[in-house]
Amino acid sequence: MSGWWDYLEERTRQEVDADVLRDRPLPAVRSVWEALRPLGVGLHEAERVVHARYEALGDRVRRTPPDPLDLASLAARAAAFPGRVAAVEALWDGDAVHDWFVVLVAVLDAPEGEGHLATVHHRPDGPPPGAAAAEAGRALAGHLQVPFHFASPDVPDDEAPRWRAVRRTAGGP
Numbered sequence: 001m002s003g004w005w006d007y008l009e010e011r012t013r014q015e016v017d018a019d020v021l022r023d024r025p026l027p028a029v030r031s032v033w034e035a036l037r038p039l040g041v042g043l044h045e046a047e048r049v050v051h052a053r054y055e056a057l058g059d060r061v062r063r064t065p066p067d068p069l070d071l072a073s074l075a076a077r078a079a080a081f082p083g084r085v086a087a088v089e090a091l092w093d094g095d096a097v098h099d100w101f102v103v104l105v106a107v108l109d110a111p112e113g114e115g116h117l118a119t120v121h122h123r124p125d126g127p128p129p130g131a132a133a134a135e136a137g138r139a140l141a142g143h144l145q146v147p148f149h150f151a152s153p154d155v156p157d158d159e160a161p162r163w164r165a166v167r168r169t170a171g172g173p
Contacts, residue, residue, distance in 0.1 A: 004032070004041055004049050005049055007035075007036060008035055008036070009035065012032070015031050016028045016031050016049075016053060017057065019031065023061055025095070025098070028050045028053070029043070029047050029050045032050060066120075066123065067117075067118035067119050068118070069120065069135075071136075071139050071143055074117050074139075075140060077106075077115070077116075078106045078140065078144060080115075082108070082111060083112075084109050084110060085109075085146055086108065087141070087146050088104065088105070088106060088107070088140050088146060088148045089105050089107050089114075089149045089162065090103070090104055090105075090149070090153070092152060092156045092157055092160065093158055098121055099122065100122075100129065100156040101119055102119070102120040102129045102130055102132075103116065103118075103119050103120075104133055104136060104137050104140075120133040120136070130156075133153075134153045149163035151166070
């Protein structure tokens, strides 16, 4: 475990462990980072401290159930967004707690923006996150009759071109 854990006050340790046990990594990272920032600890090191707590607490962590990837659930989420869904897009993201994962979003027009559909983490008993997200995203896009975009389905790349950027480059509206 990171030696930085020893520098945290007992109250902060209890808060971090409570967040980890409830599978709330972002508040846990924030608590560590805010407490240790005056000592020069960066965000990445704070994530590593929290990752170590996940490992230390192991099976006691009440994991958040994975987002549903079935067509009915995704279509219901897409229908709840304001405006029209113009495309379905899959994006890589990652952190020290979850490693690489894929976020499925609905790209919206009028109002322009995007809505979160699902986050796809690695599941020990399932396909890799890229494959699972691509399958679910293609199914939803087909159902909605909109394009599906996944710039890097096989290799994690959080800087891959986004759908709107590709569309603009190709001369689309």
